[in-house]
Amino acid sequence: MSVTPSDIEKVALLARLAIAETDLPDVTERFARVLALVNELNTIDTKGVVPMSNPHDMEQRLRADSVTRTNDRDALMATAPAQQDGYFLVPKVID
Amino acid sequence: MTESSFLATPVSVLQQMLRDRSVSSVELTEAFLERIAASNEALNAVVTVCEEQALEQAREADAAIGQGELRSLTGIPMLHKDIFCTQGVRTTCGSRMLENFIPAYDATVVTKMKAEGAIMLGKCNMDEFAMGSSNETSYFGTVKNPWNLNCVPGGSSGGSAAAVAAGMAPLVTGTDTGGSIRQPASLCGLTGLKPTYGRVSRLGIIAFASSLDQAGPMARTAEDCAIALTAMSGIDPGDSTSADVPVPDFHGSLDIRIDGLRIGLPREYFNDGLDSAVRERVMATLAELEKAGAVLVDIDLPHSHYAIATYYVIAPAEASANLARYDGVRFGYRCEAPQDLEDLYLRSRSEGFGEEVQRRILVGTYALSAGFYDAYFNKAQQVRRVITEDFHRAFEQVDIIAGPAAPGVAFPFGAKQQDPVAMYMEDIYTLAVNLAGLPGLSAPAGLIDGMPVGIQLIGKPFDEQTILNTAHRLQTDTDFHLAQPDQRGFMS
Numbered sequence: 001m002s003v004t005p006s007d008i009e010k011v012a013l014l015a016r017l018a019i020a021e022t023d024l025p026d027v028t029e030r031f032a033r034v035l036a037l038v039n040e041l042n043t044i045d046t047k048g049v050v051p052m053s054n055p056h057d058m059e060q061r062l063r064a065d066s067v068t069r070t071n072d073r074d075a076l077m078a079t080a081p082a083q084q085d086g087y088f089l090v091p092k093v094i095d
Numbered sequence: 096m097t098e099s100s101f102l103a104t105p106v107s108v109l110q111q112m113l114r115d116r117s118v119s120s121v122e123l124t125e126a127f128l129e130r131i132a133a134s135n136e137a138l139n140a141v142v143t144v145c146e147e148q149a150l151e152q153a154r155e156a157d158a159a160i161g162q163g164e165l166r167s168l169t170g171i172p173m174l175h176k177d178i179f180c181t182q183g184v185r186t187t188c189g190s191r192m193l194e195n196f197i198p199a200y201d202a203t204v205v206t207k208m209k210a211e212g213a214i215m216l217g218k219c220n221m222d223e224f225a226m227g228s229s230n231e232t233s234y235f236g237t238v239k240n241p242w243n244l245n246c247v248p249g250g251s252s253g254g255s256a257a258a259v260a261a262g263m264a265p266l267v268t269g270t271d272t273g274g275s276i277r278q279p280a281s282l283c284g285l286t287g288l289k290p291t292y293g294r295v296s297r298l299g300i301i302a303f304a305s306s307l308d309q310a311g312p313m314a315r316t317a318e319d320c321a322i323a324l325t326a327m328s329g330i331d332p333g334d335s336t337s338a339d340v341p342v343p344d345f346h347g348s349l350d351i352r353i354d355g356l357r358i359g360l361p362r363e364y365f366n367d368g369l370d371s372a373v374r375e376r377v378m379a380t381l382a383e384l385e386k387a388g389a390v391l392v393d394i395d396l397p398h399s400h401y402a403i404a405t406y407y408v409i410a411p412a413e414a415s416a417n418l419a420r421y422d423g424v425r426f427g428y429r430c431e432a433p434q435d436l437e438d439l440y441l442r443s444r445s446e447g448f449g450e451e452v453q454r455r456i457l458v459g460t461y462a463l464s465a466g467f468y469d470a471y472f473n474k475a476q477q478v479r480r481v482i483t484e485d486f487h488r489a490f491e492q493v494d495i496i497a498g499p500a501a502p503g504v505a506f507p508f509g510a511k512q513q514d515p516v517a518m519y520m521e522d523i524y525t526l527a528v529n530l531a532g533l534p535g536l537s538a539p540a541g542l543i544d545g546m547p548v549g550i551q552l553i554g555k556p557f558d559e560q561t562i563l564n565t566a567h568r569l570q571t572d573t574d575f576h577l578a579q580p581d582q583r584g585f586m587s
Contacts, residue, residue, distance in 0.1 A: 012457060018442060019445070079197055079427075080426060088424050
């Protein structure tokens, strides 16, 4: 599978990354090299193999749904890039 | 003992010195802080120094020692990789995205080491979001290898490795997603351990690839790694993937008797692709273990070849999901004057992330996108199982597996930066261990033209003890781990 600059633009939008027009050829070329590397996977037969998402096949442990600690609102808000009255500020979404 | 001599002293010896009061924690802390001040300009290994906090902790440690209260790391100065959240102390993950991020809580590893009495001197430079094998992707600049300032220290825990090699701290933490503890340990002449997946809590470690990430210690000796691993390990209610298995006293259980230990040598690691000088060092090191009674056995890991392709689907896929949280809204970098929400997301992420991080997000997003999921992500997870089963079969014949930790010694800056795939090959001997969730250790195996190289020892799941024992035996019989760089290179 080869990859074109327009493929990269589509993926970049999905990933919410902006790629400058001038960088697009380089980004595409290097992406293609990585893709060529991972396309090696097509050469192995894995019919019937169960995908592995945890190396020990461990089940996710669930904990009791109880409060263990409360958020320190001031400390957590202190790292926000823009805030007002305890709210995160973002550009206007709806006019 | 003169001040500069204990800068190269292992934790196990410093512990004894603190216990018999031949040195105080404040003296140790001051000496390491001075070394950081004198060498960091040349090396750039440390991004944040916590001088006052460290001295305060050292005074508390001395008071505790005075009352006879000694825990496993009481009074021992150390550094954390800047991927571990530290309450009130900036945690950058090597990224512009987190240049000003001050966590509201400590990572469990930080909490545990603090509880054992460790002194935090500061935070170590690293590849951005732990994505790299040379420390060249850090927003805060490259780290120089203390053995040769024109060469990389390895990565992603490159700052951590350089710091120990240069005597800035006797012990550091690192994280290893595909080799990020073992490869820099090899390139800087240290002992570094990636524990079994689940052995150490990931809570508060800034996530890269959640099914692969593990934290571990880097130090001068296997004995020191054993001390630190005991302190770091254990189930954590805050990390549902941390394992509910008993934590041995790895240090107290160290045993140098390796008579009859079966060490597997994968044919696929020792084939024609292995650099001849690395082969020579690894084989010479194995010969020492053979002299100590170990038995070398040829084994096969037939799907080793697929590890790199598998890793470079799974790790970027998980990273693309983990890094979706950086949106310029709640924390982290935000672009100037966003026009609208879309512009805020796009520019904050493009300006906040560096090139390698963006490449991996793109690859991961591609592998997870509609139409490609089965061909890439699902397929990679299937091959992951095939690779893991190779190891399980091998462990029916042998106790541990040995091979190189990295394909060569430290390389010059810029040598592999233009080609991402050339850089990815740095981890060719380490990636499969993460895919299979196994413990892996790199220990010094001597020098090649004056530069260190490591041997990798791979253990069965949750059997860190046997690889620590083996490395400890090696370090009892040989002096590979005692080699040190010439300080004149980096001292101002």
